Amino acid sequence: MDTFAGTMVFAQRPERPALLVSDLGDQGRWMVAFSTVERLAAYAGECDYFSTTGADLLELIPPGVGLMVDPWDEHRFPVLSRMGTPDVVARAWSRMFAAR
Template sequence: MRDEIVASMSRSERLAEMRSARLYFQRPEEPGFLVSETEEGPVVPVFTSCEGLGLFAGPCAWASTTVADLVELLPEGVRALVDPLGPRAFLLDAHTLENTETRGEHDGGA
């Protein structure tokens, strides 16, 4: 049921809801992130569940953090690709979260 509710939200609603949510990602041997080079620039695949990470990477070492912390920790110019295997995958970076906060303030927090 939670997945259906999240799927019905707008992109900005999902981002606002996710600020404190945990995201899961494959942990490399050295501290940092496993960055994938794409045509649209470097991304780190992250997932809203351990199960999603497992489907993507198989059995692996993993870590998790909040969305807010993740965007602060990402290297300059690297974005997070949230749920890349899902029907509503989207890119996330500090700029995206800032825009969500600004829209919420102009909309009375809604």
């Protein structure tokens, strides 16, 4: 998390000021961000984008929304800190690592 917080990430920028969030039903609400412009382009094609640090992006994401970094890569990284209380996040991380 410390590395993510200080790293530059890239996300698709809609026409109006907003964050693009997908509602995946039982899997929750998620936003995607990417570690490189190239990974963003592979996901969204040529698009407008913004860049910011991971920490600054997390401040913009509303409560109840998770962030998935590089969702299609093997090294994908879910950031669950805005999805629930610390105990809910800890349980989700435990399940994710137990499944690996």
